[in-house]
Amino acid sequence: MSNSAPILELRNVTKRIGGKTIVDHLSFDIPQGVVFGLLGPNGAGKTTTIRMITGLISMTEGSVKIGGLDVNSRFEDAMKLMGGIVENPEMYKYLTGYQNLIHFSRMHEGISKDRLKEVIDLVGLGNRIHDKVKRYSLGMRQRLGVAQALMHRPKLLILDEPTNGLDPAGIRELRDYLRRLAREEGITVLVSSHLLSEMELMCDRVAVIQTGKLVGIQEMGDITRADGAGHVRFDISRPVEGAEIIGRLYPEAKVLADTSGFEAILEREEIPVIIEQLVKEGFRVYGVKASGRSLEDKFLEMTGSGQIE
Numbered sequence: 001m002s003n004s005a006p007i008l009e010l011r012n013v014t015k016r017i018g019g020k021t022i023v024d025h026l027s028f029d030i031p032q033g034v035v036f037g038l039l040g041p042n043g044a045g046k047t048t049t050i051r052m053i054t055g056l057i058s059m060t061e062g063s064v065k066i067g068g069l070d071v072n073s074r075f076e077d078a079m080k081l082m083g084g085i086v087e088n089p090e091m092y093k094y095l096t097g098y099q100n101l102i103h104f105s106r107m108h109e110g111i112s113k114d115r116l117k118e119v120i121d122l123v124g125l126g127n128r129i130h131d132k133v134k135r136y137s138l139g140m141r142q143r144l145g146v147a148q149a150l151m152h153r154p155k156l157l158i159l160d161e162p163t164n165g166l167d168p169a170g171i172r173e174l175r176d177y178l179r180r181l182a183r184e185e186g187i188t189v190l191v192s193s194h195l196l197s198e199m200e201l202m203c204d205r206v207a208v209i210q211t212g213k214l215v216g217i218q219e220m221g222d223i224t225r226a227d228g229a230g231h232v233r234f235d236i237s238r239p240v241e242g243a244e245i246i247g248r249l250y251p252e253a254k255v256l257a258d259t260s261g262f263e264a265i266l267e268r269e270e271i272p273v274i275i276e277q278l279v280k281e282g283f284r285v286y287g288v289k290a291s292g293r294s295l296e297d298k299f300l301e302m303t304g305s306g307q308i309e
């Protein structure tokens with residue numbers, strides 16, 4: 001397998017249950033070493049997709065390859081390349097974190113104590129690993145789960161809704177070490193979430209799914225690029241009046257005024273037209289600032305719905 005070969009390939013992956021299509025011909029590739037997000041509202045089919053990738057349920061149609069190995073025909077070899085937490089990781093609360101890892105290491109061949117130390121350090125549990133799991137915060141249990149999923153050196157780590165129940169500090173921590181895994185260890189990470197803001201911070205690339213269908217794939221770099229459409233802020237005199245004029249000129253721009261100016265979602269080429277118009281109408285323009293478009297805007301544009309958090 002060359003370095004540029006995708007670590008995960010989905011082709012027309014479909015799940016029908018009782019005549020209902022839950023996942024509908026989903027096709028996408030995930031390259032190595034990225035943090036890839038599966039984003040969609042509740043019930044979009046994220047968990048069902050992940051359960052098919054991890055072999056927990058069968059596909060009705062389509063194929064999944066992990067590291068070029070077909071999950072149907074080469075199940076065991078494909079699974080060796082993957083580590084995942086799909087359902088909540090079942091840890092033994094009355095054992096220490098370390099005892100739990102020792103227990104789970106017996107499910108694989110040849111995991112050394114050195115390797116355990118490595119994964120413990122990687123998830124930052126070094127100073128608490130000999131505490132009982134019942135004393136761990138949710139974030140620490142989550143990290144212990146990741147350590148367990150990583151011990152056999154998988155190339156692909158799959159986490160279903162990993163931020164569920166974490167507080168903002170926990171989410172930031174999780175995000176930082178997932179990104180570190182991708183960067184330093186070359187591990188590819190697939191995470192699912194229904195929270196746009198988290199995906200935007202955590203992922204390099206995001207696939208948006210809705211009612212089981214792929215709506216779009218987006219590079220985070222593209223979304224935050226300032227030369228495409230974006231949020232633009234105009235500081236002007238008489239902002240409410242100015243906003244009204246621009247709103248009439250560009251009804252798609254969602255113009256929003258406040259006391260010192262207004263903001264609008266605009267294409268780059270619309271900006272000089274607006275400046276010209278404002279000056280012509282006698283407004284004083286004190287400043288114009290383009291900022292990158294958020295994933296939320298892009299998500300709304302792709303799904304055409306308000307189903308976001």
Ligand SMILES: Nc1ncnc2c1ncn2[C@@H]1O[C@H](COP(=O)(O)OP(=O)(O)OP(=O)(O)O)[C@@H](O)[C@H]1O
Nearest residue numbers: 017018022040041042043044045046047048049194
């Ligand atoms: N075994 C099943 N039988 C019938 N319907 C199912 C089954 N499993 C899932 N579904 C339905 O398929 C749809 C997608 O479910 P899934 O759990 O994959 O969504 P999700 O995107 O992961 O959402 P959530 O974030 O709520 O978990 C839902 O409408 C769900 O009710």
